[in-house]
Amino acid sequence: MQISTFKKVFLGLLLALPLATFASDESDTKADKKFDPNEMIMHHVKDAHEFHIIDNKDKPISIPLPIILWTDNGLVSFMSSEFHHDDEGKVVVEKEGSRFVKYHEKIFQLEEGATALLFDEKHNPTNASKPLDFSITRNVFMMWVSVLVLLFIFISAARVYKKSDSKVPTGIAGFVEPLIVFVRDEIARPMIGEHKYKKYMPYLLTIFFFIWINNIFGLIPILNGANLSGNIAFTLTLAVFTFIITTFSGNKNYWKHIFWMPGVPVPMKLFLMPIELIGIFTKPISLMIRLFANITAGHIIILALMSLIFIFETVWVSPISVLFSLFITVIEIVVTAIQAYIFTILSALYFGMATEEEHH
Amino acid sequence: MDLVQPGFGLVFWTAITFLILLFILRKFAWRPILGAVSEREESIKSALQSAEEAKKEMQNLQADNERILKEARAERDALLKEARELKDGIISDAKEQAKAEGDKMLKQAQAAIESEKKAAVAEIKAQVATLSVDIAEKVIKEELSDKTKQLKLVEDMLGDIKLN
Numbered sequence: 001m002q003i004s005t006f007k008k009v010f011l012g013l014l015l016a017l018p019l020a021t022f023a024s025d026e027s028d029t030k031a032d033k034k035f036d037p038n039e040m041i042m043h044h045v046k047d048a049h050e051f052h053i054i055d056n057k058d059k060p061i062s063i064p065l066p067i068i069l070w071t072d073n074g075l076v077s078f079m080s081s082e083f084h085h086d087d088e089g090k091v092v093v094e095k096e097g098s099r100f101v102k103y104h105e106k107i108f109q110l111e112e113g114a115t116a117l118l119f120d121e122k123h124n125p126t127n128a129s130k131p132l133d134f135s136i137t138r139n140v141f142m143m144w145v146s147v148l149v150l151l152f153i154f155i156s157a158a159r160v161y162k163k164s165d166s167k168v169p170t171g172i173a174g175f176v177e178p179l180i181v182f183v184r185d186e187i188a189r190p191m192i193g194e195h196k197y198k199k200y201m202p203y204l205l206t207i208f209f210f211i212w213i214n215n216i217f218g219l220i221p222i223l224n225g226a227n228l229s230g231n232i233a234f235t236l237t238l239a240v241f242t243f244i245i246t247t248f249s250g251n252k253n254y255w256k257h258i259f260w261m262p263g264v265p266v267p268m269k270l271f272l273m274p275i276e277l278i279g280i281f282t283k284p285i286s287l288m289i290r291l292f293a294n295i296t297a298g299h300i301i302i303l304a305l306m307s308l309i310f311i312f313e314t315v316w317v318s319p320i321s322v323l324f325s326l327f328i329t330v331i332e333i334v335v336t337a338i339q340a341y342i343f344t345i346l347s348a349l350y351f352g353m354a355t356e357e358e359h360h
Numbered sequence: 361m362d363l364v365q366p367g368f369g370l371v372f373w374t375a376i377t378f379l380i381l382l383f384i385l386r387k388f389a390w391r392p393i394l395g396a397v398s399e400r401e402e403s404i405k406s407a408l409q410s411a412e413e414a415k416k417e418m419q420n421l422q423a424d425n426e427r428i429l430k431e432a433r434a435e436r437d438a439l440l441k442e443a444r445e446l447k448d449g450i451i452s453d454a455k456e457q458a459k460a461e462g463d464k465m466l467k468q469a470q471a472a473i474e475s476e477k478k479a480a481v482a483e484i485k486a487q488v489a490t491l492s493v494d495i496a497e498k499v500i501k502e503e504l505s506d507k508t509k510q511l512k513l514v515e516d517m518l519g520d521i522k523l524n
Contacts, residue, residue, distance in 0.1 A: 047367060068369075106362075133369040140373045147381050154389035161396035168400075173393070180393055201394060202386035210381060232363070233370035237378065296363070 037307035045227050045299050048105050048138045049080040060085050065141055070132035071098055071109055080135075089117035089125070107133055139234070142226035146213045154209070183208050183344065191348035196355050200348065203245060207238060208344040215295060215336030219329065229339075230295030232288065239288035242347040247280070250354040283350055287343055294339050298332040301325075 051063035064081035073096055080102075082093045089103035092115065099110040101117050108117060108128035118127045153172060160173035169177045183205050188197040214229040228234050256262060258276040261269050305325040308317050504510050 042363065046363060047370060133367065134372060135369055136373075137367075137370065139370055140377075143374065143377055147377055150381065151384060151389075154385055154393070158389045158392040161392055177393070177397065180390075181397060184394070184397075202382060202390045205390050206378070206382045206385050210378065231367075231370060233366035233368075234374050236366045237371050237374040241375075241378065292364075 035307075035310040037304065037311060040307060041300055041303040044303055045230060045296055046105060047227075047231060047233075049083075049102065049107070049135055050085070051138050051141060051226075065138065066136045067100075067107060068134040068136065069100070069107060069109070070134060071096075072131075073098060076100075076131075092116070101128070106130065107135070138226045139228040139231055142217055142228050143214065143234075146210070146217055146228075150209055150213055179209075180205060187341075187345045187348050191345060192352040192355065196351075197348075200245070200351050203241075204344050204348055207241075207347060208340050211238070211291065211343055212336060212340035215340060216333075218295060218299065219332055219336065227296065227299055230292060230299055232292045235288040235292040238291075238343070239284040242287060242350060243281075243284035245347075246283075246350040246354045249351060251357070253356060253358045254354045256358075283346075287346055291339055291343055294335060298328065298335055301328050302332070 049067055050065055053061050053063070055061070062085065064079045066077055067080050068075065068077045070076075076095050076098065078093060078095050083091050083102045087102055087104060089101040089108065091101065092110065093100045099114070101108050101110060103117055103125065107130070108125055109131045110117070111127045111129070114127045117125050120126050153176065157169075157171075157173040157176040160169060160171055164170065184197070184201060187208075188201055188204055191197075192200055211229055214234070218227050218229055258280065259273055261272045261276070264272065302325045305321045305328065308321050309315070
């Protein structure tokens with residue numbers, strides 16, 4: 001019974017896939033463009049100014065997002081649909097006396113008198129400047145969606161406790177509570193210590209669930225891999241928060257261990273000082289790179305496996321591609337939780353090191 | 361590669377969003393949830409503790425009961441033993457006393473019997489003496505009425521003396 005169901009699904013996949021390749025073949029020939037996996041993967045992994053969902057007969061269907069720019073003339077904002085899905089710097093949008101083009105998901109402000117983007121040999125624009133881009137990009141949009149989901153989940157969980165006098169977790173609180181208790185008992189308590197962990201609980205909980213939910217959102221295909229937690233800007237910001245909290249909660253003992261390591265001879269103290277000083281910064285940098293690299297790598301692998309079909313231009317690769325990317329996706333689901341856990345536990349560990357009391 | 365170049369806009373929005381999220385969740389989610397959880401843990405802990413205390417108290421009570429019971433039993437045993445000893449003492453005392461009394465009475469009786477016997481024997485002796493004197497008088501009167509007989513008697517008596 002189970003086998004036959006599996007066979008049906010498998011056959012269905014095999015039958016459906018040629019149609020898909022047909023369609024893409026058609027569009028490729030129309031656009032007279034060879035499939036470039038690198039471009040496709042980078043497009044998915046990086047941020048974008050519009051929410052591209054699917055191509056319908058070579059016409060992209062997408063949700064336009066607001067573009068907000070800080071230029072010399074002040075704040076300028078317009079919808080990304082005004083570029084008409086152009087990403088090659090060909091469509092010029094004129095707003096508040098300035099002209100803007102979008103080239104490779106970057107907004108350029110053309111200089112006075114210029115009507116089109118000009119490049120030098122290294123494909124760097126010569127007649128345009130980059131204004132500060134505060135646009136609500138795909139990632140920002142998804143971040144806000146994730147925030148709404150988080151607020152909904154946890155505030156309704158909190159309401160369960162307020163309602164019931166017995167404080168018995170029911171409904172969504174029953175799902176959320178073990179996770180919160182896990183963060184408290186497996187991350188905060190052992191890493192920071194019984195006396196000080198309470199102060200850091202809100203930060204650790206927020207960071208854990210914020211990273212986790214965005215890791216998960218990144219895996220949902222229809223959201224087109226809004227790869228927020230695999231974006232270095234996102235991981236950088238969170239790592240900087242951890243760095244700031246660690247530095248400001250560092251006590252005398254912490255700084256003594258950095259500048260004048262107790263318990264070792266003087267030459268060793270002098271030798272360790274620069275190493276420990278660099279260590280202050282390498283810790284958050286490792287946090288930043290670990291999350292970014294893990295999530296991005298997962299996305300790249302899945303997309304690369306899918307690209308195999310189009311690279312070999314044969315449908316017979318599709319079972320392998322589908323099975324392997326399914327396999328990787330399942331691993332990625334585990335990775336979403338693991339990376340959120342690692343980021344949180346290492347943050348907690350750094351806080352614990354910063355607040356550890358002397359006990360030699 | 362701009363894959364590893366953090367975009368300023370995203371950094372900006374992430375920082376603002378994260379801080380707002382942290383603030384709201386701390387106030388409206390983490391505090392009530394963690395408070396409720398720790399409150400429940402406290403109540404469980406105190407309930408367990410009071411149960412433990414009740415158990416201990418129960419054990420104490422039981423031990424007390426046991427001890428009191430034991431004491432009562434020991435007291436009873438002691439009382440019984442004392443009573444038995446007392447009884448035995450009384451009985452043996454009575455026995456001894458009875459025996460002494462009996463002995464005394466027996467001795468008195470014996471002494472009385474002895475003296476009575478002596479008196480009786482003395483009386484019999486006296487009576488026998490008078491009787492035998494009387495008889496002897498009569499016999500002698502009879503015997504000595506005849507001369508031959510007198511002589512024979514003397515002879516017999518002399519013969520007896522010789523034999524003696």
